[in-house]
Amino acid sequence: MNSRFTMAAHIVAMLAKECDQAREPITSETMARSIQTNPVVVRRLLGDLGRAGLVETKRGARGGVKLARRPETITLRDVYEAVEEGVELFGRHPTEPSAECVVGACVADYLEGVFGRAEAALKKSLEETTVAQMSAALMTRFRETEGAGQAS
Numbered sequence: 001m002n003s004r005f006t007m008a009a010h011i012v013a014m015l016a017k018e019c020d021q022a023r024e025p026i027t028s029e030t031m032a033r034s035i036q037t038n039p040v041v042v043r044r045l046l047g048d049l050g051r052a053g054l055v056e057t058k059r060g061a062r063g064g065v066k067l068a069r070r071p072e073t074i075t076l077r078d079v080y081e082a083v084e085e086g087v088e089l090f091g092r093h094p095t096e097p098s099a100e101c102v103v104g105a106c107v108a109d110y111l112e113g114v115f116g117r118a119e120a121a122l123k124k125s126l127e128e129t130t131v132a133q134m135s136a137a138l139m140t141r142f143r144e145t146e147g148a149g150q151a152s
Contacts, residue, residue: 002087004045004084004087005080007042007045008082010031011031011045012054012055012067012131012134013131013135014030014034015065015066015071016067016071016131016132017138017139018066019067019070019071024062024064025057025058025064025066026064027063028046028064030064045083048082048083049079049083050068052078052082053068053069054074054078054082056068067131070132071135072131072132074130074131075126075129075130076131076134077123077126077127080122090111090118093108096108
């Protein structure tokens with residue numbers, strides 16, 4: 001897995017926060033500054049999230065991006081599948097292992113079972129967390145760290 005899911009989760013968390021506060025849409029430039037990446041990277045992710053029906057983009061002077069659905073109805077699995085669809089979670093052998101080797105003859109099939117179970121567990125875990133839950137947890141953590149910094 002690469003960092004696309006992590007950045008997409010960051011994006012939807014920002015959008016959920018803005019949704020809760022009934023603010024204007026957020027621009028890709030604002031998101032890119034928060035993620036510390038190029039706005040083009042954010043726009044590509046937004047394209048994937050938009051095709052999955054998770055975000056809506058408004059063009060123009062007061063344009064930007066908003067969630068297309070309530071954060072309570074979007075799971076992290078939805079986000080993962082929007083940006084990681086078709087990407088293998090685990091790398092496979094770059095070439096077919098030797099069938100003449102006792103390990104090479106069966107290691108790929110064995111690992112497919114292990115990888116399949118691991119990916120199913122990942123997706124189940126992501127399915128159990130909504131964007132609203134993540135956003136609330138992030139705000140709680142921010143307040144706690146902000147308070148801890150002032151207590152020193």
